[in-house]
Structure formats: structure tokens, C-alpha cells
Amino acid sequence: MTNVNIRERATSLDNASLSRLQSARDKLDMVMQRCLKLEDDLYKTGPRLQRIAKRIPSLEEAFEPLRSHRKVLDELPSDIDKAVAPASAMLKVFDAMHDLEHSLLCDPQHDLIGYISLISRLEEAICFLSQNCPMAIEWLKEFVDFLDYNEVLQDAPMKRISSHLKLLQACQSSGDWAKLDGGLHSVSLDRLEGEFERILSVDSLLVPPLCTEVLRKSDSGSDRKRQSQNLKSLHLIMQKLVSNGRTHRSMEIFIETRVRVFRESMKALPLNYLQIKSGSKVDWKSLGMYIGPWTQHMEVVVKSICEPEYQLCSQAFEKLAFEDWEGSFGKIVVSGGLLELLHFGEVAVNSPDEPQKLFKLLDMFEAMTNLRPLFGRLFGGPGCKDVQQRMKGLLKLIVQGAHDIFLELKQQIENQRGSKAPIDGSLPKVLSFVIGYVKHLVGDFYGPIMTKVLIIYRSWKDDVQDKTSTETLLSKAVLSVMNALVLNVNEWAKSFKEDPVLYHLFLCNNFWYLAVNCQASEFKVLLGESWLKEQQQQAEINISMYMKEGWAKIVHHLNIPGVMTLTGSRAAARDLLKTKLKAFNAAFEELYQMHVKWILVDAELRERIGIKVVKLVVPAYRTYLQNYGPLLEQDGTKSKYVKYSAQSLERILGSLFQGRSERILSGSDKKLNGSAAIAHPTTVSVV
Numbered sequence: 122m123t124n125v126n127i128r129e130r131a132t133s134l135d136n137a138s139l140s141r142l143q144s145a146r147d148k149l150d151m152v153m154q155r156c157l158k159l160e161d162d163l164y165k166t167g168p169r170l171q172r173i174a175k176r177i178p179s180l181e182e183a184f185e186p187l188r189s190h191r192k193v194l195d196e197l198p199s200d201i202d203k204a205v206a207p208a209s210a211m212l213k214v215f216d217a218m219h220d221l222e223h224s225l226l227c228d229p230q231h232d233l234i235g236y237i238s239l240i241s242r243l244e245e246a247i248c249f250l251s252q253n254c255p256m257a258i259e260w261l262k263e264f265v266d267f268l269d270y271n272e273v274l275q276d277a278p279m280k281r282i283s284s285h286l287k288l289l290q291a292c293q294s295s296g297d298w299a300k301l302d303g304g305l306h307s308v309s310l311d312r313l314e315g316e317f318e319r320i321l322s323v324d325s326l327l328v329p330p331l332c333t334e335v336l337r338k339s340d341s342g343s344d345r346k347r348q349s350q351n352l353k354s355l356h357l358i359m360q361k362l363v364s365n366g367r368t369h370r371s372m373e374i375f376i377e378t379r380v381r382v383f384r385e386s387m388k389a390l391p392l393n394y395l396q397i398k399s400g401s402k403v404d405w406k407s408l409g410m411y412i413g414p415w416t417q418h419m420e421v422v423v424k425s426i427c428e429p430e431y432q433l434c435s436q437a438f439e440k441l442a443f444e445d446w447e448g449s450f451g452k453i454v455v456s457g458g459l460l461e462l463l464h465f466g467e468v469a470v471n472s473p474d475e476p477q478k479l480f481k482l483l484d485m486f487e488a489m490t491n492l493r494p495l496f497g498r499l500f501g502g503p504g505c506k507d508v509q510q511r512m513k514g515l516l517k518l519i520v521q522g523a524h525d526i527f528l529e530l531k532q533q534i535e536n537q538r539g540s541k542a543p544i545d546g547s548l549p550k551v552l553s554f555v556i557g558y559v560k561h562l563v564g565d566f567y568g569p570i571m572t573k574v575l576i577i578y579r580s581w582k583d584d585v586q587d588k589t590s591t592e593t594l595l596s597k598a599v600l601s602v603m604n605a606l607v608l609n610v611n612e613w614a615k616s617f618k619e620d621p622v623l624y625h626l627f628l629c630n631n632f633w634y635l636a637v638n639c640q641a642s643e644f645k646v647l648l649g650e651s652w653l654k655e656q657q658q659q660a661e662i663n664i665s666m667y668m669k670e671g672w673a674k675i676v677h678h679l680n681i682p683g684v685m686t687l688t689g690s691r692a693a694a695r696d697l698l699k700t701k702l703k704a705f706n707a708a709f710e711e712l713y714q715m716h717v718k719w720i721l722v723d724a725e726l727r728e729r730i731g732i733k734v735v736k737l738v739v740p741a742y743r744t745y746l747q748n749y750g751p752l753l754e755q756d757g758t759k760s761k762y763v764k765y766s767a768q769s770l771e772r773i774l775g776s777l778f779q780g781r782s783e784r785i786l787s788g789s790d791k792k793l794n795g796s797a798a799i800a801h802p803t804t805v806s807v808v
Contacts, residue, residue, distance in 0.1 A: 229316045352437065399467070450499075450504065467514070520581075560641060575595060
């Protein structure tokens, strides 16, 4: 590099530095000028600043609310988040509840378990709201109070927020958080109650349906499985209803529905006779026709309706620890119509007494006695007192009525003592009726029942003086009736005192009937051998007296001792024989004509007396004819006085009490037909 160049570069550098220095000087000069001006201004402003400084404390005091408001606005977003967060959680729960609405408004029949699960979810949501809403409301209240205090919002928005908050606070005060679901929970429980009623009423397997007069019970596995499933459904529904305070309502539904089912089952039976009420003018014949069906229906209703109903109540309620479930069962059977059946029994017992009514009462007693253990098991609880009392009352009426009618039988017999005996010497109707009546009463079927009635009746009396054993109670009662009947027979026989033959025939007829018809084993045990022998002896005595007073006197006409030693001509002897034959014929015809009107009921007795008569009369008559017939032939008058041959007389006597017709002809044994024949009435039938 040359010196010139160096000199040129130095010159150029000096010029640049000089320019910068000049520029700096100008700026410094300008700054100095400004500083001088500022100094001058400060000098001039000093008094003003002093005045302003004096005013600053008052300004600071005036601007302090603005600084606080600014701070509030700065913190407001975070406060809103804190207050709204719990409320937002509540809204999410509300949304979940809203999602359940459609499913809970459907029929629970198709998926009961799922439906109950949805209700449980709804209840959980309500429970969550009830537990957390108070806290959310409290936070919202604090935030609203904060807004109100700091006047962040205008009046109109603030009033709307306050009104909504007041609604939430009112809900909190009432404690009715269920309203938070808009009534959905209540509606779902109502639908559950409807399904509860449907299962109780529609499902016929809970109580098997009646078909005409009998129950058809299904034992198939599928039916048992279905019944078990329905019971589980009932338990699930009842548990849910009970847990929601609907215990009383669920019981009402159960009772109302089962009463309806009970009555429908009763309608399957022909119970038209239940329309007969106390005081109705219905004769016993019509009323007695219903006793048999009533006993059957009572058994069907108790065993096939009440017992399954009892089991259903037990299975439905006892598992849930319902102590008064038996009371519900009692209400069902009472309202269902069981008392109406018992009432008809009371009407029947209180109807006018008739002899045949005793057997109907014993039928009722047997039916009620057979059902008594089941009655005690089903209706033994305190909730079934009405049924207990009516059942015990009816049983007492039956025992009292049966005892009174049987006791009245003896009185009725005694009342007949003054009546007249049958003019044909046969059995009085009351005799045959009482024998048949008592024989039927002491038979294998009614005998044990009547004994029970007498035992129960005596237990009520508690008569310590009565030492009769229970085994002989019926024997004593029957013997009393039969002795009254024997007294009647002796009293009735007095009607024939003027006719000894018919008197003894009547007695042997009746005593024989007593002895023969009381030979049945049941009579022998009750009456005893001595009583039967006594009646047999009475019959035998009167048979002998009948033969003596009747046929023996006729035979006496054929007794002619020493007729061949009579002095004088044969004519005198012949006249005496003719007189005897004439008297014999008249007495025989008179006695025979009387016998045509008389009746011997027992075939063996008829045969026995007939044989006795033939053996007594025919041999004597044959001997008479053999001994004295030739004497009458001498004057040719035999045919006039000897009206019967020995053979014809035997045939005529053999027709006694046999219901055959004979005509007695002088000197002839021809049989005639038509009205001229001697007709013998047939024997009467024994009632």
C-alpha cells in the first residue's frame, strides 16, 4: 500500500468519525434542551404534583371497589366450575334415569327379572341424587349468594336462578327425592303391581281349576316347574313392593285377587242351594236333597280350594316373614264364600225336625268330623277366628240336632201309644218304620257315627252320675226306644181284648217281627241276648194262646166221648153227630172268614202257624170222619153235613195267610174263580 492510499484512508476515516461526533453532539444538545425544558416543566409541575399527591389517597379509596370487582371477575370461572361440577354430575344421573324411562314404561311380563333390575337401577339413581343433591344445592346456593352479593348479574337472570334454586331447596326440605324422577319410579311400581295381580289371577296352577264337581290336579314336571317359577316371581315382586313401602297395598292386591279366584273356583260347583236362607219356607224333602251334595262340596272346597290357597299364602308370605299372613288367608276364604257353605249347613240343621233328618245330620257330622283335622290346620290361627267359630258352632248344632231327633223318636213312639192297632192284626206302621229306622241307624255305617254323637253330647253335659260307658251309650239309647215300642205293642193289643184269637195273633205277629228283625248282629250287640229271647218267648206264648183260643176250640166240636154208648136208637147218635158237624162247620167257616182279613207279615211265621193248625185240625177231623162217617151214610145225609173232605180241609187250612183264594162249598172241594173266591190280602212291606 502507498502512502497516498494510506493518507486517503485516514482522511476518509477521520471524516466519518467527525460526522458521528457531530451527530452525537446534536443529540446531546437536543437532550440537554429537553432536559432543560423538562427541568423547567418539572419546576412548574412540582406544585401541581404536590396537589395531586394530596388527592391520591382519596382517589385510591374511590378506585378500591373497581379493583375488587376485577378480582372477582378474574376468579369467577374457577368458582363457576366448582359450583357447577356437582350439579353437572346430577344432570348426568338425570340423563341416565331418562334413558330408563322407555324400558320402565313397557310391560314387565316378558322380562320380570330385567324389569326389577331396571327399577333397582332407578332406585340407585334416586338414592345417589338424594345423597348428593343436598351438597350440590348447598354449593349452588353459596355461589348464587356470592353472585348476588357481588352483583355480578343483572336482576332478571339473577331472579331466574334464584327461583330454580328455591325449587330445589323446597324438594330438599320435603325429603321427597322420588319426585326427581318425574314419577317414573311410582309408575314402574304400579306396573309391577299389575304384573303381581296378573300372576295371581291368570295362573291357574296356583290353585287347580275346578271342573264340574271335582278338581283336576296336574302333576306334570312342566306344570310344577311353571308353578315354582311363578312363586319365585311373586317373591321377587313382593320383595320389591315391600322394600318401597307398598306392603299394605301388595296385601290388598293379593287378597282381592285371590278372593276373585276363590269365587271363580266356587262357581264351578253347583251351589244353587246356597240361595236358601234362614227362615225360607222350604220343606225338608227339598232341603234334604241338598245335604249329600253339600257334604261333597264342603270336602271339595276345603281340600281342593282352601288347602291349596293356604299353601299359596304360606309360600308367598312366610318366606318374607309376614307374621299375619294367616289373617290374609282367613280374609280370602271368608270373602270367597266358605261361610256361605257353613251357613247353609246351619239352615239345614235349624229346619223343622223330621225322622229322616237324623241320617242327613249324621252325614253332615261325618263329613265335618273327617274335615276337622284339616280345619284345625288351615283355620287354627288367630286370623281365622270367624271360620273357627262358625265351624264349631255348626258342629255343635249338628250334634245337638241329631241327639234331639233320636231322643224325640222315643217320645214319638209314646205319642202313638193311644192310637188304634190295625184291624187286620198286622204290624202297625210305626213298628215296622221304627224297626227299619233303628236298624239302619245302628248299622255298620251310621252306628259308629251315632255313638260319637252321643259321646260328644254326654261330654257337654259332664254328668258325673251317668256311669254308662262310651261303648254302651248307643245300646242304652236303642234299648230305651225298643222298650217303648214293646210297651206300645202291648197297649195296641188291648184293642182286640174282645177277640182273644186276634189279640194273641196280633201279639205273636208283632213280637215275632221284633225277635226276627232284631237278630241282625248290630241289634244283638246293642239289645242283648236276654232281650231278644224275651221277645221270642212272648211270640211263642202268644202262638200257643192263639192256637188254644182259636183252633183248639174248633177241634173241641169234634170231641164226642161215649157217643156209641148212647142208649136208644142209632138215630139219636146220628142226630148228635149231625149237631156236632154243624157246629164245627159254622165255627170253622167263621174263623176262616176272619183269617181272610188277617195278615201275618213274616213268611216263616205264616208257615209255622199253618203247619200247627193243619196238625191240630186235620188229623182230628180225619179221625172223626173215619169213626162216624159210616153212621151218617146210613140215612144218606153225609153229603149235607160233611162239607169238607180231610184232603180239602188240609188244602184250605194250608192256604191260611198265603194270599190264595178258596171258596168253602157244602160237600164239595171245587175251586171257584171270580168274586165268589175267598181272597187273602198280601202281606205289607216293611218300611
